[in-house]
Amino acid sequence: MILEEVFPRKGSEGLVVSIGIPSVKTGKWSFPSAKLYRRGDLQFADVTIQESEREQLSRTLAEKIVTVYQPYLIQRLVKKRYFYFTEAEQKEIDMIAESYQKRRSWQELLEQRLNEFLKKNNVIHLDGFVRFRMEEYLRELEHTVDKAAEDYLIDREYREFIGMLTCLTEIQPCLIEQVHVKLTESGDYGIFDGEYRLVVSEEVAVSFDSLSREDLLLSRLITLSPHEIIVHRKQEITNKELLNTMINVFGKKVRFCEECSFCH
Known part of the structure; x- marks a missing residue:
């Protein structure tokens, strides 16, 4: 004007x-x-x-x-x-x-x-x-x-x-082809293999008390370095920053599922 x-x-x-x-x-x-x-x-x-x-x-x-x-x-x-x-x-x-x-x-x-x-x-x-x-x-x-x-x-x-x-994921060898991530009844983030069996990862010199649940999940995913990460029941994960971080770090390896039998 x-x-x-x-x-x-x-x-x-x-x-x-x-x-x-x-x-x-x-x-x-x-x-x-x-x-x-x-x-x-x-x-x-x-x-x-x-x-x-x-x-x-x-x-x-x-x-x-x-x-x-x-x-x-x-x-x-x-x-x-x-x-x-x-x-x-x-x-x-x-x-x-x-x-x-x-x-x-x-x-x-x-x-x-x-x-x-x-x-x-x-x-x-x-x-x-x-x-x-x-x-x-x-x-x-x-x-x-x-x-x-x-x-x-x-x-x-x-x-x-x-x-x-991201640099860590690029140098880390793939230990498992596919993992499934789901919020468990206890409130923890469960990591499961392609057969939906709970993955037990060894945390060297890291206690549960020293890391948040979100940090522990990211640490385990980086250690496993899977080619595919399937997140189930995304709506139950209230920490949206965690989801954004997973997408930013792992990129196209991350996808979301809402309809399979494992979701229910």
């Missing part, structure tokens, strides 16, 4: 609002019909509107802050708070933070505050407005960036973990 479309010019009469435009590279501020000029290091756009168009101007500026300025604010926060990350890592955090922030738009509150401000002022610098009149908005952006960085690190550690397990 550009201001020329919102406020078509019919003449020079009306209220002149001077808008200080932040210099950003995340999008364009479109003021094709405005008078553009610089005041020191700042660029301004003079927009002529009627009194009845003040709310529409506030709405347009709020939209521009969210769509054009917000990505820049997030980038700036990431560079400031996580300067020790590589540029590629910072970009990933940027994208995660942007996706989170889209879930909650501040546009309505921005519009309300802008409208209140423009009722008393004909000059507004958008960067200063956001800094000093929308402090809660900036605080949420900070929390969003921190959450994005935390989730990025968790995801990176998970990917490294998956990569390590």
Whole structure:
């Protein structure tokens, strides 16, 4: 949306609002019909509107802050708070933070505050407005960036973990052609061979207390390194992360069954 479309010019009469435009590279501020000029290091756009168009101007500026300025604010926060990350890592955090922030738009509150401000002022610098009149908005952006960085690190550690397990499966010799995995009545994950007999695997120097049931299952599957893993009654396995990990590590070797006699 550009201001020329919102406020078509019919003449020079009306209220002149001077808008200080932040210099950003995340999008364009479109003021094709405005008078553009610089005041020191700042660029301004003079927009002529009627009194009845003040709310529409506030709405347009709020939209521009969210769509054009917000990505820049997030980038700036990431560079400031996580300067020790590589540029590629910072970009990933940027994208995660942007996706989170889209879930909650501040546009309505921005519009309300802008409208209140423009009722008393004909000059507004958008960067200063956001800094000093929308402090809660900036605080949420900070929390969003921190959450994005935390989730990025968790995801990176998970990917490294998956990569390590995948390497283990590639070097481990196949000890059994096919296994069946099913949640037993005791709540453990049972591993059965192609004849549906319980597989007893030797765990060297590893006790049941030192591993979770999920870790123990993955450890046994990697040790056995089967060519086919059939998971029965998937809906009973509430740990969906376990299922995702199995798929990520073993790939096409994993398939799911819901209908056979062993499922019931």
